[in-house]
Amino acid sequence: MEYRKLGKTDLELSAITYGAFAIGGNMWGGNEKKDSIESVRASIDHGVTTLDTAPFYGFGLSEEMIGEAIKGYDRSTIQLLTKFGLVWDGSNQGKGEFFFDAEEDGKTIPVYKYASKASVIKEVEDSLRRLQTDYIDLLQIHWPDNTTAIAETMEALDLLLQQGKIRAAGVSNYSVEQVSEAQNSIQIASNQVGYSMLNRGIEQDLIPYALQHDLGIIVYSPMERGLLTGKYFNEGKLKENDHRNGYFQQFDLKKVKTFLDTIGPVxxxxxxxxxxLVLRWTSLQPAITVVLAGARNAEQAIANAEATAIDLTGDELSFIDTALSKI
Structure with missing residues (x-):
């Protein structure tokens, strides 16, 4: 496993980081708790020291399972990354920015972007309880909240830093302009954003900014929610309640299949x-600090962890880039 320094912090994160969105269950067609916890432990046992979760994933369930899974491990060797700013339980009292309606157990649950100082403080206490820890290594705002001034949100993070409840502050899904504004208040360690072979928009602005300002970049959806595994083209239909049924339709699936057939021999x-192969390619791109990879069972987790041991030559990288240019 490779370990990389995050921005200007003293955090050393595993280049492949465990992404805990899917084990929360909601939006992914569900998952077995036993398999989920085993996938976390298998990741740790194979060098993945960094776990990324969020309160929204399973409405607290993902954080709770991470807290349970790390029992028995030396906490100081594990980096817990979580988020705040998506609320669903009415604690925002009608404030914030409506995001979308989530479905859970047949019920519609309105989700809001809300990151006032008081709300952030409350969310962190809830996350600490669910994770069964007394500090969070990296706390990130999940999505920008256009109803709360960035400076107010950063004030909450600064307080949490002073209290020792978080080791570093990050953002997620922020534009370069929003990152720059946040940096006026506190040191921002990283920006977590979507990035993949099929989604390379950040190469135009965020990556140059990160290189210039020593900002960490944590990328999610490197596999485009499983599309780049190739399984979608070979194994058929997804479960009816799997959000990917709609998500995949944004891509030219015929071209994606051709691309995967082209790089398959590599x-x-x-x-x-x-x-x-896809994970390793992603981890080798400029300014990318760590790559989030989800796993539903121990076998997938181990395969993800082993990706950083792969050696890709310059010719192989060029071959992949040429194939990508045709999508």
């Missing part, structure tokens, strides 16, 4: 999976 020659 993976085959190395005796690795397409997933591992």
């Amino acid at each position: 993976a085959a020659d190395k005796g690795i999976s397409l997933s591992q």
